[in-house]
Amino acid sequence: MSDTVFKIKAAPGGKASSIPLMGNDGEPTIFEYAKPGRKSYNLLDQKLPTGELNDLLPASYLRVNKLELTEVSERDLVGHFTRLTHRQYSVDLGAYPLGSCTMKYNPKFCDELAFMSSFNTCHPSAPEAVVQGWLELMVNLEEALCEITGMKAATLQPAAGAQGELTGLLLMRAWHDDRSHNKTTIIIPDTAHGTNPASVTLGGYKVKTVGTNEKGLVDIESLKSLLDDEVAGIMLTNPNTLGLFEEEIQEVASLIHSVDGLLYYDGANLNAILGKVRPGDMGFDIVHLNLHKTFATPHGGGGPGAGPVAVSERIIDFLPGPKPTRLGTNSYGYTTPIKSIGRIHSWHGNALVLLRAFGYILFHGSEGLEKISEMAVLNANWLKRRLEDTITPAYNRPVMHEVVMTAQDLAKDHNLKALDIAKALLDEGFHAPTIYFPLLVHEALMFEPTETESLDTLEALARSVEKIIAQSKTNIDDIKSAPRNTPVQRVDEALAARKLLATYDAAINK
Numbered sequence: 001m002s003d004t005v006f007k008i009k010a011a012p013g014g015k016a017s018s019i020p021l022m023g024n025d026g027e028p029t030i031f032e033y034a035k036p037g038r039k040s041y042n043l044l045d046q047k048l049p050t051g052e053l054n055d056l057l058p059a060s061y062l063r064v065n066k067l068e069l070t071e072v073s074e075r076d077l078v079g080h081f082t083r084l085t086h087r088q089y090s091v092d093l094g095a096y097p098l099g100s101c102t103m104k105y106n107p108k109f110c111d112e113l114a115f116m117s118s119f120n121t122c123h124p125s126a127p128e129a130v131v132q133g134w135l136e137l138m139v140n141l142e143e144a145l146c147e148i149t150g151m152k153a154a155t156l157q158p159a160a161g162a163q164g165e166l167t168g169l170l171l172m173r174a175w176h177d178d179r180s181h182n183k184t185t186i187i188i189p190d191t192a193h194g195t196n197p198a199s200v201t202l203g204g205y206k207v208k209t210v211g212t213n214e215k216g217l218v219d220i221e222s223l224k225s226l227l228d229d230e231v232a233g234i235m236l237t238n239p240n241t242l243g244l245f246e247e248e249i250q251e252v253a254s255l256i257h258s259v260d261g262l263l264y265y266d267g268a269n270l271n272a273i274l275g276k277v278r279p280g281d282m283g284f285d286i287v288h289l290n291l292h293k294t295f296a297t298p299h300g301g302g303g304p305g306a307g308p309v310a311v312s313e314r315i316i317d318f319l320p321g322p323k324p325t326r327l328g329t330n331s332y333g334y335t336t337p338i339k340s341i342g343r344i345h346s347w348h349g350n351a352l353v354l355l356r357a358f359g360y361i362l363f364h365g366s367e368g369l370e371k372i373s374e375m376a377v378l379n380a381n382w383l384k385r386r387l388e389d390t391i392t393p394a395y396n397r398p399v400m401h402e403v404v405m406t407a408q409d410l411a412k413d414h415n416l417k418a419l420d421i422a423k424a425l426l427d428e429g430f431h432a433p434t435i436y437f438p439l440l441v442h443e444a445l446m447f448e449p450t451e452t453e454s455l456d457t458l459e460a461l462a463r464s465v466e467k468i469i470a471q472s473k474t475n476i477d478d479i480k481s482a483p484r485n486t487p488v489q490r491v492d493e494a495l496a497a498r499k500l501l502a503t504y505d506a507a508i509n510k
């Protein structure tokens with residue numbers, strides 16, 4: 001922790017203090033720039049007389065005390081936040097091979113669509129008659145997602161993959177309750193993303209874990225041993241989080257269906273199979289799509305995102321509502337499915353993210369989407385082949401869109417851990433790959449190059465990994481002290497997670 005704590009320079013007239021900051025280049029917090037009377041200008045402020053506000057809002061909603069905002073000048077405000085943005089790494093800046101998260105470049109034409117005032121000035125509660133275009137777009141997007149996944153209907157409401165998972169589990173519960181099934185348990189593989197067990201628990205079910213076989217796939221014998229009448233369903237992603245295609249998916253589907261269970265598809269890896277194979281055709285009943293992973297919308301640091309859920313015929317009646325619906329030729333409105341689980345998000349979810357994804361799908365068309373998956377898979381296999389003499393693949397067979405390597409031997413022989421490689425890659429100008437996930441691979445490094453990186457970039461990434469590994473054999477201390485070129489250097493991550501100081505007040509009063 002000590003290296004994250006340093007003296008910060010006082011802003012003119014401000015007070016110096018010693019607190020943990022985001023970086024060590026002395027950029028003060030915004031509070032340090034404050035001085036009474038400093039402010040920025042907003043033309044609207046000047047124009048709106050209080051009287052008008054009073055007419056618009058009931059008195060009980062009006063603030064009585066002065067709002068205690070930090071008083072900073074516009075110049076300092078813009079300078080401060082611009083300097084902070086220069087300390088970030090982003091998909092716009094360079095390669096971001098963060099496996100499972102699918103951090104691909106977001107094309108700017110999608111943003112241009114979202115900037116169009118005809119879309120972004122509509123209020124979601126506007127009467128249906130004046131938002132026919134938006135409703136048509138959402139109905140068309142639902143249909144496109146159903147076509148891509150092989151499902152029958154969808155909801156666009158969930159705001160992220162994790163919320164899609166919760167929606168899916170609520171749909172499973174509603175479906176089982178409707179049939180008076182007494183179900184208590186959901187099966188998930190030991191390679192599953194952490195959101196899967198969390199969603200199962202939130203959805204009111206217990207988790208049973210199915211093992212992985214030596215090929216890196218769901219172990220069918222282990223699955224059979226877990227099946228009983230209490231199993232409500234299974235959550236799987238295919239390809240799985242080891243980047244491997246579940247070849248026996250149809251057998252998995254028939255086993256789960258044989259106990260009246262449902263199959264939930266975690267769509268985080270859908271970008272690997274676009275146009276090749278569809279979850280609906282594999283036997284899945286409920287699918288979430290991470291639009292930010294598959295269709296290149298912003299990840300948004302936790303939001304706004306979009307995680308639509310698509311379902312098979314038998315789940316349609318339970319979908320969240322109200323749903324944008326085609327009422328006739330060129331006529332759109334809302335309907336609520338007959339046994340709906342209710343709302344999952346206000347209105348339609350994050351509409352401008354949905355708009356970006358729709359633009360992306362239309363632009364690429366079915367051939368383009370298929371090409372995207374082919375390139376994502378090609379890039380991951382190229383990287384695996386390029387690196388496999390330097391660092392061991394966890395499963396030495398062709399992969400889909402991501403490849404999991406293990407630094408287990410390097411850790412044993414040279415004390416070079418996955419964490420050290422990830423940190424040293426930051427100094428090389430790359431974002432780190434995902435590390436220590438999936439949990440069953442020791443010293444895991446999961447690289448997902450995505451289709452948007454060029455061969456030159458992949459070669460540069462491979463060379464950097466080689467360089468780090470070679471260097472560790474002669475000077476491990478050098479690697480252990482990386483990164484050195486980033487605003488924040490090596491921190492005590494365990495302590496940071498256990499003693500999170502998330503606010504300025506918490507930091508100075510600790």
Ligand SMILES: Cc1ncc(COP(=O)(O)O)c(C=O)c1O
Pocket residue numbers: 100101160161162163193195196237241266268269290305307
């Ligand atoms: C396999 C898998 N499932 C679910 C999620 C959760 O998705 P989201 O981040 O959109 O909530 C992720 C996120 O990285 C994931 O990789």
